[in-house]
């Protein structure tokens with residue numbers, strides 16, 4: 001951060017609460033490594049101050065922002081344009097300011113697919129079972145379908161997000177070649193059978209994260225077959241209960257959400273700067 005001067009452009013993170021975020025550390029380490037004249041700061045912006053926050057992007061000629069809860073949907077009405085990723089998700093996690101024109105993007109989905117691709121598992125042609133159709137599950141399903149996933153079976157417990165799961169499945173079936181279906185998570189027989197037939201199992205429920213760190217949606221290791229890729233979007237703890245159970249069944253391709261988190265940041269970084277984020281530097285900075 002020593003190179004801040006009169007030419008430095010500001011990038012922000014607007015959410016509440018946000019002080020725990022790793023994004024400022026990630027992006028500032030990358031700016032410093034590449035000698036880019038940007039600074040990234042976190043701002044506690046709740047929904048009641050969001051409009052003023054968005055106006056500040058234009059007033060201060062900020063290059064852009066990241067957005068997190070509770071602002072991911074609410075920010076849409078203050079933006080000028082939505083990229084296809086944000087339009088299909090009806091959520092935004094990244095805003096780019098091009099000379100006063102604000103465009104919203106969602107990079108969480110591409111964070112998931114890029115991370116899996118780097119681990120040797122491109123989603124194209126694969127069958128995925130996805131548990132959880134909330135803020136993380138929605139872009140994971142949509143981006144994977146856009147990248148050629150052949151089938152996604154979405155399971156959500158019978159709460160308000162079951163309707164969101166149906167909305168996502170409709171979009172995927174109408175706009176991509178991926179076959180999407182939805183089941184209630186309470187239908188455990190269907191859940192078990194779907195996992196037995198899948199290439200990838202992704203848990204995007206947050207079960208396994210505090211205060212649910214002793215819980216997993218799957219507790220019987222026999223549900224897993226040895227070629228299954230298991231992905232948990234949780235990254236704190238680094239090894240969730242689900243991951244432990246999958247490993248106890250002899251699975252080797254078992255991942256937490258840290259790579260997805262870094263790659264969603266890398267996609268935003270590219271949108272703001274045009275540069276590839278130095279992933280190794282970022283990994284070291286947040287370790």
Ligand code: NAD
Pocket residue numbers: 108111131132133134135136137156157159161162185204205206207209233234235257258260261262264
């Ligand atoms: P959310 O609240 O929007 O969605 C959670 C979903 O899981 C909902 O559909 C809900 O019905 C379901 N769910 C919640 N508790 C459940 C339970 N006990 N049993 C069954 N289903 C349950 O949350 P989100 O923003 O989608 O976040 C989900 C997880 O993904 C969190 O752990 C979050 O930290 C993680 N996440 C990771 C990344 C990343 O980059 N790795 C990005 C976003 C979110």
